[in-house]
Amino acid sequence: MAETGLGGLNPTRRDFLVKLAQGAALAGTGGLLWDYILRNEARAAPYALRPPGALAEDDFNAACIKCGQCVNACPPLILKLQPAGGDLPIGMPFYEPRTGACVMCPDIPCMKACPTGALSPKLKNINDARMGLAVIDIENCLSYKGLRCEICHRECPLKGKAITLETHPRQTSKHAMFIPLVHSDACTGCGICEKACPTDIAAIRILPHKLVQGKIGEHYRLGWTFDTEVTQDFKPADALPATAVDAPVPKTAPGVDYLNEGGL
Amino acid sequence: MSESPSFNKADALASTEKLHGRAFGARLWSWRYIVLRRIGQFGILLLFFGTAHWGWQVAKDVPLLTGNLSASKFIGLVPLTDPFAALQIFLTGHVLERESLIGVAIVMGIYLLIGGRMFCAWVCPVNAVTDAAGWLRDKLGVQAIFHLPRMLRYFILVATLAITVLSGLAAFEWVSPIGMTHREIIFGLGMGFTALLAIFLFDLLILKNGWCGHLCPLGAFYSLIGKTALLRVRFDKNSCTHCGECAKVCPEPQVLNLKKLDERGYVFSGECSNCGRCTPICPEGSLQFDFKPLIRSHNTQARVQADAIAVQRRTR
Numbered sequence: 001m002a003e004t005g006l007g008g009l010n011p012t013r014r015d016f017l018v019k020l021a022q023g024a025a026l027a028g029t030g031g032l033l034w035d036y037i038l039r040n041e042a043r044a045a046p047y048a049l050r051p052p053g054a055l056a057e058d059d060f061n062a063a064c065i066k067c068g069q070c071v072n073a074c075p076p077l078i079l080k081l082q083p084a085g086g087d088l089p090i091g092m093p094f095y096e097p098r099t100g101a102c103v104m105c106p107d108i109p110c111m112k113a114c115p116t117g118a119l120s121p122k123l124k125n126i127n128d129a130r131m132g133l134a135v136i137d138i139e140n141c142l143s144y145k146g147l148r149c150e151i152c153h154r155e156c157p158l159k160g161k162a163i164t165l166e167t168h169p170r171q172t173s174k175h176a177m178f179i180p181l182v183h184s185d186a187c188t189g190c191g192i193c194e195k196a197c198p199t200d201i202a203a204i205r206i207l208p209h210k211l212v213q214g215k216i217g218e219h220y221r222l223g224w225t226f227d228t229e230v231t232q233d234f235k236p237a238d239a240l241p242a243t244a245v246d247a248p249v250p251k252t253a254p255g256v257d258y259l260n261e262g263g264l
Numbered sequence: 265m266s267e268s269p270s271f272n273k274a275d276a277l278a279s280t281e282k283l284h285g286r287a288f289g290a291r292l293w294s295w296r297y298i299v300l301r302r303i304g305q306f307g308i309l310l311l312f313f314g315t316a317h318w319g320w321q322v323a324k325d326v327p328l329l330t331g332n333l334s335a336s337k338f339i340g341l342v343p344l345t346d347p348f349a350a351l352q353i354f355l356t357g358h359v360l361e362r363e364s365l366i367g368v369a370i371v372m373g374i375y376l377l378i379g380g381r382m383f384c385a386w387v388c389p390v391n392a393v394t395d396a397a398g399w400l401r402d403k404l405g406v407q408a409i410f411h412l413p414r415m416l417r418y419f420i421l422v423a424t425l426a427i428t429v430l431s432g433l434a435a436f437e438w439v440s441p442i443g444m445t446h447r448e449i450i451f452g453l454g455m456g457f458t459a460l461l462a463i464f465l466f467d468l469l470i471l472k473n474g475w476c477g478h479l480c481p482l483g484a485f486y487s488l489i490g491k492t493a494l495l496r497v498r499f500d501k502n503s504c505t506h507c508g509e510c511a512k513v514c515p516e517p518q519v520l521n522l523k524k525l526d527e528r529g530y531v532f533s534g535e536c537s538n539c540g541r542c543t544p545i546c547p548e549g550s551l552q553f554d555f556k557p558l559i560r561s562h563n564t565q566a567r568v569q570a571d572a573i574a575v576q577r578r579t580r
Contacts, residue, residue, distance in 0.1 A: 031423055038433045062356035062432050065349050065364070066443060067335035068451050072316055072327060083454020084444045091437070091447055115335045115343055116353060117361035 041089050046210050048094045049189065051079055052102065052129035053111040053119040057210070063118035066091030073113035076103045097191020097206045102131065104157050104190050127158060132189030132206040133213060134163070134182045140203040146170070146177050152193035152204045153180045161186035163193065180204070184213060279507035279547040297540025298395075304386040312336070312450045332446045333387070334437065335367060343367035347375075348485045352434035355425055372489065379493030380486030381537035384476060389449070390442050393460050394476045397467035398515065409470055414477055414518060414535075417484035424481045436481055473515045490534035497536065497543060498554035498562060499525040502570035510542035510551055529563045530556065 045057050051070050054060050070093050071079045078100030082088040093110075095102060104126045111119040123129060134152070142149035156163040161183065168177040182204075191206040286294070311329040314320040320328040326340040335345045345367030350360060375383060384391055427435040437443055441463055444456030463475045476483055504522065511517040519533035520542065531551075543551045554562060 027419065027423060031427055034423070034427050034435060034439070035431050038427070038431045038435060038438050041438055042433055058432065059358065062434070063353055063358040063360075065334045065345070065353060065434075066437060066447060067331040068316070068447065069331040069335065069337060071451055072330035081447055081451040083448045083452055083456055084459065085455025089438075091443060113330070113337075115331075115337070115345060115361060115363045115367060116350075116358070117364075118358075121361070 044088050046208055048082075048088045048092070049097065049132045049191070049206060049208065051093050051095070051110045051119055052104075052108055052126060052131055052188070053114075053121070053123035054131070055118055055120055060092070060118050061089060063116050064092045065116050065118070067115065068093070069113040069115060070110035070119060073109040075105060075109065076100065078102060079110060095191070097132075097194040098202055099195075101191035101195040102188075103192075104129070104188065127186075127188060129188045129190075130209065132191070133184050133209050134187050134189065134191075134193050134204050135207050135212050136180060136182060137203045137205070140199055140201075141180070142199065142203070143177065143179055146174060148175075148178060149198065150178050150180060151196050151198055155192050155196040157190060157192060158186050158188065162188065184209070275505040276507040279505040280509060282547040283507075283509055283545065294544035296544060301386050301539065302392065305389055305392055308333075308387055309389055309446070309449060312446070316450050332443075332450050334443060334446075335364065342370065344371050347372050347489075348482050349434060349437050351485075352424070352428045352437060355428045356432050356434060375486060375489050376492050378495045379536065379538050380489030380534060381483060382490075382493075382495075383486050384480075384483050385537035385539035388442055388482075389445050390460065390463060390480075391476065393464050394467050394473065395515075397464045398473060401468050401472060404468075406469060406472075408472065412471060412474075412478045414516075416478050417480060417487075420479060421481040421484040440482070441475075442480075442482060477516055487534040490536070493534070493538075494556040495538060496554055496556050496559060497531040497538070498552050498559045499528075499530055500550045500552070500563060500566045501526045501529075502566055503548040504550040505548055507547060509545050509547065513541040513545050515539065515541070530554065530559045 042061050045061055050060060051074075055063060066081065068081045071081055078095045079093045080095065081093055082090055084090055088094055106126055108123060108126050108129075111121065111123055113119075114121075136144075136152075138144045150165060153159060153163045153165050164181050164183065166179045166181055168179055170176060189206045193204045194202045194206050197204050308329075311320070312332055315328045315330055322328055322339050327337075328339060330337050330340075331344075333346060334349050335343070337343050343363045343366050345364045347368045350364055350368045353360060353364075424436045441456070441459035444454075444459050448454050448456040466474045467476075471478060499522070501522075506522060511520045514520055516533070516535045516537065519531050519536045525531060538553070540553070543553055
């Protein structure tokens, strides 16, 4: 066929190319929209408290098959699957400590029920679980107001490790304050403290580590802690040029040295 | 050799007449597969629900059926995993635990034998909704607005896998109305029913068999698996009068291309969901469930019989 269409292409070929472009545009638009919906849905993930052994956020989002076998296996029935249209990513397990705290079963049945490894079988001891971190609202904590509450400390399954009490003496007419302190190296985030807190809205709450925990930076050397050497990484000798170190020391050093020789 | 059957309108009309003239009991009997499918769909849902809410167990601390359609465990022993969900999770770069892989092998094994889309017609809860929409659409005589190619689902299947790789999230599992329905019935209600409602309206008013027949990537995935299935609908060309009643009730009528069925002797497309609508409706009994390795010999027998009848007729 001698007839040519736009751009000098023959019409069937042009049709084909246009169809190809249309198909690609359709797939691209749909794909982008779909991708946007997925990412938007996953955006709420940092707010969720996951069962013990859950992988880090992105990995958990990828690996969870949304089957609910952890929910079936949970003896105190605190785990839920997020239905569509909720605040958290769809279909994945979470718990809300104020209404249902993790009781920290020693055999970790939820983790064992997980078929995909989203709840990692690497977790052997429930005390090593890090579901979240207890954070105290010191403005509303009864202990910080000078009352003898300390319910969170008493209820804590890792009492003395995850939550300790610190006494703050005050004037003679008032008794000392007993201040609860949370330690992230032991707190599992089970939420028994949050559930037990007697204030109207809990003054101690479990939050995902990502939302509350800071990091001091590698360069700080805490000289007064016994396990930290001040100069463990700081070696100025290495930094000097080799020639300066290897240079022979002159026999007669310049300057006055008689003060060191005890000849006075 | 048998003469090639010549089809005439009169035979076809007679067949249709025969179908409409069926007695009440025969009509009821022709619903058997639909009833069985509903029992399958809701029964499985009930097993999950009973285990989750009423603590159904087979022995002490051995739950009957935990999980949902994405992954489950039967009597605390047999893992079952949705192979499509597992494929997506694999594509996100996560290495699945062995239990999931065994579950995938079991489910794949079953569907490779009986036909992947048996899931669609006999297990998937959305099927009950789309069937209802299709039935109502026929009753109301809703006209088509536009058509989509049924191939579209395979493109959506490819898109699902591509987006899974790109986003690092199991693309279909995060938006699947099937997953939403099942999860929310078993584990607590949310807004998942809106997805079901959307599918119902889409199928009812916009596109006939729209979701299951054109869009669902899980159905497309199972269509591909279903190519090797041994449980098939056998087609006997000798008794067929081309009345077309089967294609009218079939949700995937393209699989009933009778010319092609002539050559193969059975419904060979993976898109056939073995739903059992055509087999009881066929006035001549030309479509029957059969076991693939036996189909050839059954068809030969049927031809021999038909030849004998033809010879009788001619000699009479």
